Amino acid sequence: MNVVKKLFKAREISSFLCLLAMFLLVGLVNPSFLKPQNIMLCFNGSIVYILIAVGMAFVILTGEIDCSIGAQLGLAAAVCATFLKNEAPWGVAILLALLVGLVCGTINGFGVTVLHIPSIIMTLGTNGIYRGLIYVYTQGKWVENLPAGFKGLAQTNIFGNLCWFFVMDLVIMLLVFLYLRKTRHGKRFAAVGDNEMGADLIGIPVARTKMLAFIICGAFSALGAVLYVSRVGFVTAISGNGYEMKAIAACVIGGISLSGGVGTVAGATIGGIIMASISRLLVFLKISSDYDNTITGILLIAIVVIDSLAQRRSVEKARRERLAARVTETEGGADHE
Template sequence: MESMSFMKKITKRREFSSIIFLLALFGIAGVVNPAFWKLDNIMLCLNGSTVYTICAIGMAFVIFTGEIDASIGGTLGLSAAVAATMIRNGNSSMMALLVAILIGIVIGTVNGFGVAVLGVPSIIMTIGVNGIVRGFSYVYTGGAWVENIPRNFKEISQMGMFGLSWFYIGTIIIMILIHFCVTKKRCGRYFQAVGDNEDGAVHIGLPVTATKMISFIICAVCASLASVIFVSRIGFVTPMSGNGYEMKAIAACVIGGISLSGGIGNMIGATFGALIMASISRILVFVGLSSNYDNTITGILLITIVVIDAVIQKHNIEKSRRERLAARTAEVIEYKVEGGNKVCDRN
């Protein structure tokens, strides 16, 4: 009985569907082309999801609060261009990382101030900031590629153990720590509390404005951290680097069970969602289709999951209303029952 109740509890978790979906994708790809199931290929899928995973973790903070950040693609592109240029010119990778983080802090602060303080809708604010950041990126690079990255820096992404890169291992460790903080620590639960009921959060004294600002800063910093790994993995930066990563990150969160309305989901689901997003193009190649369908499939998945989530939420709201109505009706009936003992027994 205990094992059955445990399994029932697991299957009810929102991220469970993303795990099943991932296994189904890998299973179908392996049936069509058994070479997909080779250990080396699975490791490549995991390592290839590192950048998406970090971006999804950052995006999760923003979505938890009921907002959206459409600027992480531009943030990643600009941070990658600056970091790559610094590393190419002989600066240390640590210095490049710190500068990239500083870029993320500035962009995240602008986004957070516009949304949390000025009240600008997050989608409008972040799309505008994304355009500005893209413009800076073009000006900074002169529209040219940043190439000739030192080999020793590119080789960092190949280092690791058991087939997993140190970047991916570190990302998973960070994800686990963040998941613990968000679910177990009081300050971590602020993000979901704000997204679940912002007015209620204000009434009980939670720092709603600060929480939203911090979520945007974390999101932008995650994009900047991902940009340095992007440079190491890819080895060059183009003016279009990071383009579309915002949709990938949002889709990863939604597929991982994080509700766009805010307040629901966790980092584990976002991690599985990021792995799905990173694996789609690879799966397409193994099943004999062009990887050009990647963005199309991502869009279809995003729309499908959002629609399903909206239907489920509507159903839950209606169910709660019916239960409240049934309870009130039963209470009224009890008042009308004759006989004394059955009347208004609220204890």
């Protein structure tokens, strides 16, 4: 019974139940949505969102934020697509995209940990820089006519209509989940976000951990860029625009607290699926997909407010418990006298 209670208290379960409720409600309005192929399309559409949400999770767990992940994705995608168009080996194009992500993440981490610039200011600034570089690099033109074989990777399905990229995402998420939960180094990210001063006192390298979080976030944005190129088949100067809000919303909806230290990449993955599903759900509800960003913003604000209220309630509860314990000790001492 205790295991069941603990399971239902987990933030990931709340996110999963939210996803399930969304699917069922849309299914009640439009039963055709519940066909397996439509569910699979929602999963397949989440492959990029999952990766950037997992990357963003590292940063948010440390109590920071990265508002440039969409621009990082767009820049890495532009580099990858350009080299593919010029018939470079696939491995070279992918490695160059990863290098772009790592460099961008390092720059963000350097600004936050070495220059001590607030992460929201630093990454808003680099967001503009990276976005500008995309325009310069592509000269504002589309990068298209990519190899058919590379574009076909995203169309390769296993288990019926389920894209193999989605399965790959789940494997990556599981490995990251185990790293963060089971290894000493992985636990540092949440420890820094939970209590930065306390983490420093027990010997955790706070600055190095935050730097690593931004670098990992950049790497995952680059991985997402590679999948984006394969799935979409072309890159424009605005590719990845708005993905930063999707990534942040996926993490928050998935149960990761914006104050840091709480949440898992499993929740971020579920949040990524929710973000990818919204536009498709709107189609089956016969509502314009123009409301996609509006709904995402509403969900983000609602979850942040709920999380803030829950944290306040938790603090008040802990304070009352400490006060009750002190009163009991005082009364016990008086009775003894």
